[in-house]
Amino acid sequence: MSNQVQERKVIDLYKTKLDILVKDLTSFLRELIAHRTAFLGAMIILIYILAALLAPWIAPHTPFQGRLRLRLLPPAWESGGSTLHLLGCDELGRDLLSRIIYGARVSLLVGVLAVGISVFVGVALGSIAGYYRGWFDQVLSRFADLLLSFPYLIFAIFIMAIVGPGFANLIFALTLKGWVEFFRLVRGEMLSEKTKEYVDAAKATGRKDFAIIASEILPNIIHSVIVLATLRMGWMIIMEASLSFLGLGIQPPTPAWGSMINAGRAYMLSAWWLSTLPGVAMLALVLSINLLGEGLRDILDPRLKID
Amino acid sequence: MRTIRIVERVLVAVPIMLGVAISVFLFMHLTPGDPVDVMLGGASYVTEEEEQALRKEFGLDKPLHEQLMLFLGGLMRGDLGNSFTERRPAAEMILERLPATVELALGALLFGLVIAVPIGIISAVKQNSLIDRTSMAAAFIGISMPGFWLGLVLIMIFSVRLHLLPVAGRIVYALKPDHVTGLYVLDSLLTGNFPALVDSIKHLILPSVALGSVLAAIVARVLRSSMLEVLRADYVSLARAKGLREYAVVVKHALRNALIPTITVVGIQIGVLLGGNMIIETVFAWPGLGRLVVNSIFASDYPVVQGTVIVYAFIFVLANLLVDILYTFLNPKITM
Amino acid sequence: MNNDYLLKVTGLTTIFPTRRGVVKAVDHIHFNVNKDEIVGFVGESGCGKSVTMLSILRLVPYPGKTIDGEILFDGEDLLKRSLPDMRRIRGKEIAMIFQDPMTTLNPVFKVGEQVRESLRIHKIVAGVSEKAVPWYRRHGSGKKAERLRVLELLEEVGLPAPEENYRQYPHELSGGMQQRALIAIGLSCKPKLLLADEPTTALDVTIQAQILDLLERTMRGRDTSLILVTHDLGVASEFCQRIIVMYAGRIVEMGPTVDVLKAPKHPYTTGLLKSIPRITKEKVKIKSIRGTVPDLINLPHKCAFYPRCEKGSPACEEREMELVEVEKGHWVRCMLYDERTERS
Numbered sequence: 001m002s003n004q005v006q007e008r009k010v011i012d013l014y015k016t017k018l019d020i021l022v023k024d025l026t027s028f029l030r031e032l033i034a035h036r037t038a039f040l041g042a043m044i045i046l047i048y049i050l051a052a053l054l055a056p057w058i059a060p061h062t063p064f065q066g067r068l069r070l071r072l073l074p075p076a077w078e079s080g081g082s083t084l085h086l087l088g089c090d091e092l093g094r095d096l097l098s099r100i101i102y103g104a105r106v107s108l109l110v111g112v113l114a115v116g117i118s119v120f121v122g123v124a125l126g127s128i129a130g131y132y133r134g135w136f137d138q139v140l141s142r143f144a145d146l147l148l149s150f151p152y153l154i155f156a157i158f159i160m161a162i163v164g165p166g167f168a169n170l171i172f173a174l175t176l177k178g179w180v181e182f183f184r185l186v187r188g189e190m191l192s193e194k195t196k197e198y199v200d201a202a203k204a205t206g207r208k209d210f211a212i213i214a215s216e217i218l219p220n221i222i223h224s225v226i227v228l229a230t231l232r233m234g235w236m237i238i239m240e241a242s243l244s245f246l247g248l249g250i251q252p253p254t255p256a257w258g259s260m261i262n263a264g265r266a267y268m269l270s271a272w273w274l275s276t277l278p279g280v281a282m283l284a285l286v287l288s289i290n291l292l293g294e295g296l297r298d299i300l301d302p303r304l305k306i307d
Numbered sequence: 308m309r310t311i312r313i314v315e316r317v318l319v320a321v322p323i324m325l326g327v328a329i330s331v332f333l334f335m336h337l338t339p340g341d342p343v344d345v346m347l348g349g350a351s352y353v354t355e356e357e358e359q360a361l362r363k364e365f366g367l368d369k370p371l372h373e374q375l376m377l378f379l380g381g382l383m384r385g386d387l388g389n390s391f392t393e394r395r396p397a398a399e400m401i402l403e404r405l406p407a408t409v410e411l412a413l414g415a416l417l418f419g420l421v422i423a424v425p426i427g428i429i430s431a432v433k434q435n436s437l438i439d440r441t442s443m444a445a446a447f448i449g450i451s452m453p454g455f456w457l458g459l460v461l462i463m464i465f466s467v468r469l470h471l472l473p474v475a476g477r478i479v480y481a482l483k484p485d486h487v488t489g490l491y492v493l494d495s496l497l498t499g500n501f502p503a504l505v506d507s508i509k510h511l512i513l514p515s516v517a518l519g520s521v522l523a524a525i526v527a528r529v530l531r532s533s534m535l536e537v538l539r540a541d542y543v544s545l546a547r548a549k550g551l552r553e554y555a556v557v558v559k560h561a562l563r564n565a566l567i568p569t570i571t572v573v574g575i576q577i578g579v580l581l582g583g584n585m586i587i588e589t590v591f592a593w594p595g596l597g598r599l600v601v602n603s604i605f606a607s608d609y610p611v612v613q614g615t616v617i618v619y620a621f622i623f624v625l626a627n628l629l630v631d632i633l634y635t636f637l638n639p640k641i642t643m
Numbered sequence: 644m645n646n647d648y649l650l651k652v653t654g655l656t657t658i659f660p661t662r663r664g665v666v667k668a669v670d671h672i673h674f675n676v677n678k679d680e681i682v683g684f685v686g687e688s689g690c691g692k693s694v695t696m697l698s699i700l701r702l703v704p705y706p707g708k709t710i711d712g713e714i715l716f717d718g719e720d721l722l723k724r725s726l727p728d729m730r731r732i733r734g735k736e737i738a739m740i741f742q743d744p745m746t747t748l749n750p751v752f753k754v755g756e757q758v759r760e761s762l763r764i765h766k767i768v769a770g771v772s773e774k775a776v777p778w779y780r781r782h783g784s785g786k787k788a789e790r791l792r793v794l795e796l797l798e799e800v801g802l803p804a805p806e807e808n809y810r811q812y813p814h815e816l817s818g819g820m821q822q823r824a825l826i827a828i829g830l831s832c833k834p835k836l837l838l839a840d841e842p843t844t845a846l847d848v849t850i851q852a853q854i855l856d857l858l859e860r861t862m863r864g865r866d867t868s869l870i871l872v873t874h875d876l877g878v879a880s881e882f883c884q885r886i887i888v889m890y891a892g893r894i895v896e897m898g899p900t901v902d903v904l905k906a907p908k909h910p911y912t913t914g915l916l917k918s919i920p921r922i923t924k925e926k927v928k929i930k931s932i933r934g935t936v937p938d939l940i941n942l943p944h945k946c947a948f949y950p951r952c953e954k955g956s957p958a959c960e961e962r963e964m965e966l967v968e969v970e971k972g973h974w975v976r977c978m979l980y981d982e983r984t985e986r987s
Contacts, residue, residue, distance in 0.1 A: 146326045149627075153582025154600075154619045161604040161612055162334055238453045242586050245455050246601055261456060265590075272463055279456035287451040541741055542749040547702055548741075549828070550733035550764050563751045639751060639812045 038295020
């Protein structure tokens with residue numbers, strides 16, 4: 001009998017926690033919808049995500065193979081263009097629209113992975129360093145300072161030079177410096193939160209350190225982390241594009257916006273769309289991500305000043 | 308007080324630069340593959356002895372820590388090793404390209420600040436006006452845009468379509484001014500060479516705009532936000548109550564205070580500037596360090612790659628040092 | 644009689660438009676300030692005393708604005724003067740001292756420079772307006788004389804080491820010293836009227852007394868009038884010759900300090916006096932005025948104090964009262980003193 005009663009109690013406990021969570025989420029979503037620019041950004045990002053996921057089905061042609069006859073075909077609205085290839089074709093006769101759609105896959109994946117791993121590593125290291133202090137904190141902070149004395153792109157390019165081009169290496173290069181910002185953020189917050197009374201209270205009731213950190217970080221720090229992560233995602237996408245542009249990132253034939261823009265350079269005079277249109281796609285995506293990020297900042301905590 | 312602070316900052320910079328040099332060196336030597344093979348280009352007709360000789364020439368036969376010591380020693384003397392591809396000191400190659408990079412960086416910085424500061428001030432003073440809204444929207448787009456793409460678009464519009472500005476390069480060869488500093492604009496001014504001045508400026512405009520736009524966007528936003536805060540302060544009210552003209556209230560009292568957090572941001576953005584510098588140089592075929600490092604990476608010319616990365620990092624550290632020093636002048640509250 | 648007035652305010656109204664409605668921070672107030680007089684403005688926070696001061700100098704922050712009234716100073720209506728004229732008056736004819744010295748002094752400039760700025764704005768050298776010195780004597784007298792004058796001022800306000808304090812930054816001085824510097828700024832151009840907005844509220848109690856002493860000392864030697872804004876009746880009673888009591892944007896009682904405090908006519912004034920804690924032998928409960936300060940956007944009653952008034956009656960709801968002179972120089976705005984009612 002007591003087992004059942006206990007079970008019922010636990011379920012009730014979780015139900016209330018779940019209720020709270022659901023309520024928080026619904027009110028958050030409501031605020032998000034009310035915030036016009038953030039909502040716009042979120043919608044556009046959603047479109048990109050859908051396009052990237054459904055690429056094989058919605059892309060009008062294959063991005064990998066081209067027909068040489070269609071080399072440098074102009075976009076549909078220019079003379080000589082065709083509605084079969086709305087945005088024209090590149091130097092190998094590949095449909096530009098399809099390549100751009102597939103390129104979204106790369107950019108989104110890089111953005112999410114690079115930021116995600118940076119957040120994970122940064123938050124983990126930052127909370128440990130901030131909570132326990134000691135030599136771990138010292139060493140890591142010095143290391144972080146050292147990393148910060150390199151300009152981001154220079155550092156990334158350097159790492160790419162060492163490990164070689166490619167998708168995984170790119171993520172590695174970006175995260176190697178990316179975690180530092182989150183590390184500092186979380187560490188800083190941890191240092192100030194640690195002195196607050198509720199931590200002492202939790203310790204007094206004998207809660208384990210890990211539990212204290214987990215239940216501390218979640219409410220107070222997660223907001224600033226989310227905002228920063230969103231704002232940095234756009235930056236990661238631009239970095240990936242820059243590296244691919246230089247030929248050090250995603251290698252052909254995988255379509256990536258950066259390398260497409262680079263390939264289009266040779267045809268600046270004759271086929272302007274090769275370099276311009278992928279950039280427009282990137283601009284729209286990064287713009288939307290930034291809109292969402294700023295909107296999140298307004299909703300979650302307008303007092304935050306992160307730039 | 309202030310001098311102590313400055314000396315402290317300078318002293319802190321030294322171990323940082325040392326750390327940079329060491330970490331670059333160590334990373335470099337983690338590369339898979341044998342640099343000698345790279346140098347030889349996979350040629351198979353080279354004998355064992357010749358290979359050994361090559362190894363010795365570049366000091367690659369010594370243990371790692373010895374190589375590190377040699378490297379650091381060389382660094383103090385300004386010797387960064389020899390290029391694999393061109394067989395001459397990497398430092399020489401770097402110094403040749405350094406003025407070009409510095410000129411571009413300065414051009415971008417100048418463009419960025421000249422645009423950002425007035426806009427930041429005016430947007431704050433006339434909050435929510437048309438000028439505020441449009442400039443902040445423009446700034447927002449600016450931070451979402453990849454610099455190299457902006458550069459290409461600018462070229463396509465201004466060079467290809469409108470034929471107003473040159474496509475690439477620093478200057479038409481025939482017009483190159485006599486060497487004083489290596490900065491063509493400055494040199495042509497100093498030697499009174501008007502055609503060179505005009506041409507070098509024409510070549511400098513588009514790259515500076517492409518590179519400086521992101522800086523301008525970010526600085527404008529940060530300055531506006533600081534100014535808004537500062538304009539609400541009591542000391543601004545007092546300045547008005549003293550009978551000061553509004554212009555002086557804004558520029559003398561408010562701006563000084565608003566610049567304090569802004570300068571910090573500028574320091575960080577110089578890092579972004581240096582990174583973007585590399586890309587813009589590629590886009591505009593600007594003969595600076597950026598192109599050097601990219602080309603060297605493709606040629607696996609490790610000493611040059613190493614050297615340029617270190618130089619870039621050093622420039623960044625120095626720039627931040629300058630910003631820190633400037634900060635101590637702006638903010639009298641900084642104590643030990 | 645009219646010629647004695649330094650400042651004559653009539654019907655001054657300043658509003659703040661907000662999202663919820665219009666806040667009447669100052670609602671048709673009339674008062675005068677004579678030459679060489681210290682007048683106290685007393686009332687709770689939010690009653691409109693600070694806004695009145697700002698309105699005089701036309702420094703009401705956006706989006707507030709003064710929409711009605713007349714402020715006669717030196718014979719001219721300040722509300723109608725041009726902005727360049729106002730700038731000439733600010734700091735020179737009418738000077739203001741703000742509440743929190745730490746935030747009122749600019750942190751990036753040295754203290755001496757900030758005092759000197761006042762002199763330079765109004766081109767005052769050696770305490771004398773530049774115009775009084777013939778042009779062939781002006782050269783060179785500028786910087787040195789200014790510096791000397793600033794040091795003089797700093798000494799006058801009781802700063803212990805004027806030379807050193809001149810070179811220091813605000814954060815290097817204590818609160819009391821900062822406020823002295825602000826007073827020096829206020830007095831630097833020898834204004835005819837000094838507006839002091841709660842100059843001691845942000846300071847320690849012991850320092851408060853010192854600053855008030857300083858103000859009194861300096862007022863004595865000069866031909867300057869002082870409006871002292873405070874929420875502390877004790878302060879007002881010690882230094883002010885006349886007291887003006889404000890509530891919810893209106894003046895409810897005004898008159899010579901002795902009269903108002905010894906025999907207050909308005910229930911609000913009485914309530915304020917009763918709520919001052921006293922040290923007595925027996926334990927006495929502090930009497931507070933029941934209720935809270937009203938929302939200035941919707942004042943539902945003719946008399947804003949009615950909901951909290953112990954002596955309120957239905958007559959108070961019939962119409963608004965004007966300020967009525969119940970004794971020589973002693974004015975009240977209260978239905979209790981309406982000739983038409985039985986009580987008086």
